[in-house]
Amino acid sequence: SQQGEEDPQALSIQEGENATMNCSYKTSINNLQWYRQNSGRGLVHLILIRSNEREKHSGRLRVTLDTSKKSSSLLITASRAADTASYFCATDYRGGGNKLTFGTGTQLKVEL
Amino acid sequence: DAGVIQSPRHEVTEMGQEVTLRCKPISGHNSLFWYRQTMMRGLELLIYFNNNVPIDDSGMPEDRFSAKMPNASFSTLKIQPSEPRDSAVYFCASSIPGQGVTGELFFGEGSRLTVL
Numbered sequence: 686s687q688q689g690e691e692d693p694q695a696l697s698i699q700e701g702e703n704a705t706m707n708c709s710y711k712t713s714i715n716n717l718q719w720y721r722q723n724s725g726r727g728l729v730h731l732i733l734i735r736s737n738e739r740e741k742h743s744g745r746l747r748v749t750l751d752t753s754k755k756s757s758s759l760l761i762t763a764s765r766a767a768d769t770a771s772y773f774c775a776t777d778y779r780g781g782g783n784k785l786t787f788g789t790g791t792q793l794k795v796e797l
Numbered sequence: 798d799a800g801v802i803q804s805p806r807h808e809v810t811e812m813g814q815e816v817t818l819r820c821k822p823i824s825g826h827n828s829l830f831w832y833r834q835t836m837m838r839g840l841e842l843l844i845y846f847n848n849n850v851p852i853d854d855s856g857m858p859e860d861r862f863s864a865k866m867p868n869a870s871f872s873t874l875k876i877q878p879s880e881p882r883d884s885a886v887y888f889c890a891s892s893i894p895g896q897g898v899t900g901e902l903f904f905g906e907g908s909r910l911t912v913l
Contacts, residue, residue: 715898715899716898716899718901718902720902726906726907727801727888727890727904727905727906727907728840728888728890728902728904729904730901730902730903733900733901773840775902777898777899782845782852782853783828783845783847783852783894783898783899784830784842784845784853784899785830785842785899785902786842787832787839787840788839789839790839790840
């Protein structure tokens with residue numbers, strides 16, 4: 686299976702703390718994307734990082750990509766209770782066609 | 798703007814019955830994807846279409862599953878006959894395809910299927 690692995694599977698932090706989630710994948714990619722899913726809802730795109738990029742920012746989100754280690758991380762700074770959700774990485778594998786393969790996800794809980 | 802619209806949101810049916818899930822992609826999006834989400838297997842890609850043509854259906858579990866896209870604004874995923882192990886949340890997503898790369902996917906809210 687091409688499915689990526691994410692760790693941790695679950696993360697519980699206090700409001701105001703930073704949350705870091707990691708994603709590992711298996712083969713060369715065109716890009717890697719991060720999505721968020723609130724309970725009972727569809728996935729929402731957060732950020733896309735291309736294979737030739739090493740870091741990208743969007744608001745309180747920071748994504749890094751290390752293609753030599755085939756890994757990516759998502760950092761959420763100054764977390765809020767509203768950030769409670771599941772977070773997924775998704776990879777666009779080179780030569781894999783026009784599709785995304787999703788990782789197993791990290792469940793983040795931000796407590797007041 | 799309207800997002801991806803899926804129906805029904807919830808479906809409860811009995812084993813052996815036919816189930817049809819529907820999806821309306823975002824206007825102007827040429828790629829459409831059907832995913833299935835379960836606790837055990839996570840998010841699995843079942844099939845995707847480019848310009849209404851099925852490109853990759855290798856994720857369709859078995860012949861009981863079929864998907865169609867008769868036009869750019871409508872797609873169906875059919876399960877006949879349904880089995881309890883088909884219970885899952887089925888998501889439809891659409892995107893604007895890039896040149897050999899996959900861009901951002903826009904997901905619907907999903908159809909939660911329970912087969913008794």
